[in-house]
Amino acid sequence: MSGNAGAPLSTVGAQFPFVTPGGVLQSWALQFLQRLASGAGGTVQSFRTVFSSAQILAAKGGPVTVVAAPAAGNAIVVLQVVYEVAYRGVAYSGGPAALYYGSLAGPAAAAGDGSIFGAAASSILVVAGGVGLGRLANSAVAAQPIVWGIPSGGSAYSGGNGTGAVTVLYTTVTL
Numbered sequence: 001m002s003g004n005a006g007a008p009l010s011t012v013g014a015q016f017p018f019v020t021p022g023g024v025l026q027s028w029a030l031q032f033l034q035r036l037a038s039g040a041g042g043t044v045q046s047f048r049t050v051f052s053s054a055q056i057l058a059a060k061g062g063p064v065t066v067v068a069a070p071a072a073g074n075a076i077v078v079l080q081v082v083y084e085v086a087y088r089g090v091a092y093s094g095g096p097a098a099l100y101y102g103s104l105a106g107p108a109a110a111a112g113d114g115s116i117f118g119a120a121a122s123s124i125l126v127v128a129g130g131v132g133l134g135r136l137a138n139s140a141v142a143a144q145p146i147v148w149g150i151p152s153g154g155s156a157y158s159g160g161n162g163t164g165a166v167t168v169l170y171t172t173v174t175l
Helices: 027-040 053-057
Strands: 045-051 064-067 074-086 093-095 098-101 108-110 123-128 146-149 155-158 163-174
Touching (some): 045 064, 053 155, 053 163, 074 098, 074 108
Antiparallel strands (some): 064 146, 074 123, 074 163, 098 146
């Protein structure tokens, strides 16, 4: 796995739809995200986790931490998630995986990957973080990492051979 935790948004590259091909964040998007984060009390950060085929196939076996836990008394607020798959000739079946607070039994942190790993072409899926997830108790999100995986009741990914990535755009708030 690799990441760019805390990387300036202008260097994150084409991982987000509001970034130009040259990696420059469009000014309106940066202003919007900075206002959103400052209203929540934090700064906008990003982290990208790259998955091998073996990790995608093991998504139901245990969660993968995609954003480390914040300090005690703080919580991560997911602003946007970008799911990517690099198709290598065989699509995955099963899923979908999603982001959760703490563990796969924890509350949802963002919408799922929509089984993007089942796509028969290299694809990208951008979802808003936290939209429509409802109210979450501070105790459920305080000092919890953000993890990716398939919870119980979901179907394990199988059959595919591509790679993937999830990029999380987030801020941290004091509870």
